[in-house]
Amino acid sequence: MNYNVNEKGYYGEFGGAYIPEMLYPNVEELRQNYLKVMAEPDFQKEFQQLLKDYVGRPSPLYLAKRLSEKYNTKIYLKREDLNHTGAHKINNTIGQILMAKRLGKSRIIAETGAGQHGVATATVCALMGLECIVYMGEIDIARQAPNVARMKMLGATVIPALSGSRTLKDATNEAIRDWINNPVNTHYIIGSAIGPHPYPDMVTRFQSIISEEIKWQLKEHEGRENPDYVVACIGGGSNAAGTYYHFLHEESVKIIAVEAAGLGVDSGESAATSILGKEGIIHGCKTLLMQTKDGQITEPYSISAGLDYPGVGPMHAHLCKTGRAEFMSITDDEAMKSGLELSKLEGIIPAIESSHALAIFDKKKFKEDDIVVVNLSGRGDKDLDTYINYFKL
Amino acid sequence: MNRINQKLEKSKRLLSIYFTAGYPNLNDTVTIIQNLEKSGVDMIEIGLPFSDPLADGPTIQASSTKALQNGMTSEVLFGQLKNIRESVQIPLIIMGYFNPILQFGVEEFCKKCSEIGIDGLIIPDLPVDVYNDQYRATFQKYGLINVFLITPQTSDERIRFIDSISNGFIYMVSSASVTGSQSGFGEEQTNYFQRIEKMNLDNPQIIGFGISDNTSFTQATEYAKGAIIGSAFIKHLTSFGINSVDKFVSNILKA
Numbered sequence: 169m170n171y172n173v174n175e176k177g178y179y180g181e182f183g184g185a186y187i188p189e190m191l192y193p194n195v196e197e198l199r200q201n202y203l204k205v206m207a208e209p210d211f212q213k214e215f216q217q218l219l220k221d222y223v224g225r226p227s228p229l230y231l232a233k234r235l236s237e238k239y240n241t242k243i244y245l246k247r248e249d250l251n252h253t254g255a256h257k258i259n260n261t262i263g264q265i266l267m268a269k270r271l272g273k274s275r276i277i278a279e280t281g282a283g284q285h286g287v288a289t290a291t292v293c294a295l296m297g298l299e300c301i302v303y304m305g306e307i308d309i310a311r312q313a314p315n316v317a318r319m320k321m322l323g324a325t326v327i328p329a330l331s332g333s334r335t336l337k338d339a340t341n342e343a344i345r346d347w348i349n350n351p352v353n354t355h356y357i358i359g360s361a362i363g364p365h366p367y368p369d370m371v372t373r374f375q376s377i378i379s380e381e382i383k384w385q386l387k388e389h390e391g392r393e394n395p396d397y398v399v400a401c402i403g404g405g406s407n408a409a410g411t412y413y414h415f416l417h418e419e420s421v422k423i424i425a426v427e428a429a430g431l432g433v434d435s436g437e438s439a440a441t442s443i444l445g446k447e448g449i450i451h452g453c454k455t456l457l458m459q460t461k462d463g464q465i466t467e468p469y470s471i472s473a474g475l476d477y478p479g480v481g482p483m484h485a486h487l488c489k490t491g492r493a494e495f496m497s498i499t500d501d502e503a504m505k506s507g508l509e510l511s512k513l514e515g516i517i518p519a520i521e522s523s524h525a526l527a528i529f530d531k532k533k534f535k536e537d538d539i540v541v542v543n544l545s546g547r548g549d550k551d552l553d554t555y556i557n558y559f560k561l
Numbered sequence: 562m563n564r565i566n567q568k569l570e571k572s573k574r575l576l577s578i579y580f581t582a583g584y585p586n587l588n589d590t591v592t593i594i595q596n597l598e599k600s601g602v603d604m605i606e607i608g609l610p611f612s613d614p615l616a617d618g619p620t621i622q623a624s625s626t627k628a629l630q631n632g633m634t635s636e637v638l639f640g641q642l643k644n645i646r647e648s649v650q651i652p653l654i655i656m657g658y659f660n661p662i663l664q665f666g667v668e669e670f671c672k673k674c675s676e677i678g679i680d681g682l683i684i685p686d687l688p689v690d691v692y693n694d695q696y697r698a699t700f701q702k703y704g705l706i707n708v709f710l711i712t713p714q715t716s717d718e719r720i721r722f723i724d725s726i727s728n729g730f731i732y733m734v735s736s737a738s739v740t741g742s743q744s745g746f747g748e749e750q751t752n753y754f755q756r757i758e759k760m761n762l763d764n765p766q767i768i769g770f771g772i773s774d775n776t777s778f779t780q781a782t783e784y785a786k787g788a789i790i791g792s793a794f795i796k797h798l799t800s801f802g803i804n805s806v807d808k809f810v811s812n813i814l815k816a
């Protein structure tokens with residue numbers, strides 16, 4: 169079984185580029201160039217240098233002793249929370265800004281939900297001196313004020329998405345419309361492993377640094393490259409794609425994908441796409457998505473803004489369909505509890521997205537000698553208000 | 562022969578009007594179609610509303626949202642159009658995004674269209690190659706014409722390919738924009754119109770996006786077989802209601 173994208177842009181039956189003709193020249197330009205550009209020694213040199221000196225990579229692979237003791241298994245945390253700007257998102261924005269420069273683009277657009285990808289995009293635009301426009305749902309702007317302020321300090325223009333439900337899905341629509349209106353000078357930095365081909369593959373490749381490092385770091389710690397499990401939370405699926413990438417074809421490594429169940433899978437307030445979703449088309453790709461019987465895209469819900477997306481990237485739809493990955497779903501309450509637990513046991517306050525991945529230890533039993541690597545995709549600073557309100561801190 | 566082809570053969574300065582089915586009220590669909598035909602419109606695009614219309618500007622977004630709130634679905638639309646051919650003769654095209662059609666079942670959707678007397682489909686986010694590889698035979702089986710878009714950025718080579726797999730007309734998007742963004746045409750557009758005109762394509766072209774009044778309609782039909790108006794008509798419906806359709810149309814067509 170092949171779990172990577174094929175030459176037509178599909179993962180099994182998922183993926184492709186279901187885009188209006190207006191976007192075709194942009195997406196086609198990217199498709200024809202992305203692998204070539206990424207293979208250029210000069211590109212790789214600049215990318216690696218920035219990841220090291222600016223982002224602070226490699227991010228540590230940390231054996232969480234007290235957490236391991238509690239769950240009677242060996243848990244390693246991949247510390248993407250220690251990256252500059254506080255999450256894995258910057259791996260992708262560094263890669264894409266270098267791509268945009270090589271394609272001669274002078275104007276950058278992005279969508280954001282919680283604001284993490286918006287901040288990561290505004291950051292690299294400041295670094296490269298490029299104009300930056302971030303679309304953000306009007307509702308998210310109100311509930312993520314600190315990240316809006318960060319983007320503004322970094323010189324970005326934040327434009328409220330006023331259409332539809334005024335959250336991430338609509339911000340993505342607005343960014344796509346902007347790209348239709350500005351087909352020549354603009355590059356769209358998508359923030360997850362979603363969108364029309366080649367985006368899911370390109371974003372995955374930029375994030376694959378995560379599993380590349382896990383391999384040699386685990387070798388140093390344990391004398392072996394492959395853990396028994398790799399675990400990551402899935403919104404659109406970029407941190408997960410990066411965490412799995414170099415293990416996809418290692419049969420001994422089991423893959424666990426953690427979705428947000430929100431108030432519960434059957435509550436009507438959920439983002440557990442693998443269970444509630446059906447094959448369809450969202451933002452230019454064929455994948456699993458939450459929709460009505462009539463094919464209208466529905467609004468997901470999760471306490472974590474980063475997991476609050478009605479689809480999953482096409483690679484994950486394929487991993488789900490083929491059974492390569494085990495999909496689990498975690499409720500708001502379970503995630504919040506695990507976030508607090510990690511803070512108390514290890515002195516690490518995780519992003520609520522990452523807390524979802526940590527919450528599986530209460531639901532699934534691992535063997536004592538299993539090695540489980542959890543991607544800690546981000547830190548909890550951005551979520552302090554949510555933690556405060558939830559725990560009445 | 563498909564009604565679209567007949568119409569294209571016979572007419573010049575063809576006017577096609579787009580509206581969103583289920584807007585302003587759920588059951589206005591048939592009345593709007595009948596009023597448009599009576600007012601002298603040559604062809605109608607019935608918009609099947611979608612929650613996430615990527616290629617549309619604020620006007621069509623808002624009409625789509627309202628139509629969905631009103632309860633419009635593919636099923637409801639087919640129900641409303643069941644007897645449409647008893648009262649309406651002009652070509653009817655359904656324009657909608659791909660996901661609702663995919664969920665309905667592409668073959669089932671085409672079958673329904675053909676039973677009712679729909680003549681063609683415009684599906685902006687169904688890629689040309691996917692249509693060609695997977696759905697072309699189905700469309701042909703049910704006698705449906707699929708209409709593709711081209712834009713000022715589309716290469717000549719790709720236009721030739723699209724022309725080769727089209728069997729009705731080519732939808733020429735007037736500028737790099739979503740629907741309803743601008744009005745009137747500058748030099749850039751007329752250069753593009755002339756470039757396409759000179760290509761001598763097999764399929765006639767109809768220009769859409771950015772046409773809102775008699776001036777832009779006249780300009781567009783100097784270079785192409787016809788023109789499509791969407792957002793401006795929906796704005797008119799919003800302001801003046803479904804019984805003033807003829808006023809809008811006569812303003813566009815005035816000599």
Ligand SMILES: Cc1ncc(COP(=O)(O)O)c(C=O)c1O
Binds near residue numbers: 361521
């Ligand atoms: C810390 C963190 N983790 C995970 C995600 C989810 O995105 P993805 O599934 O693309 O990794 C986000 C998105 O904002 C995030 O900020």
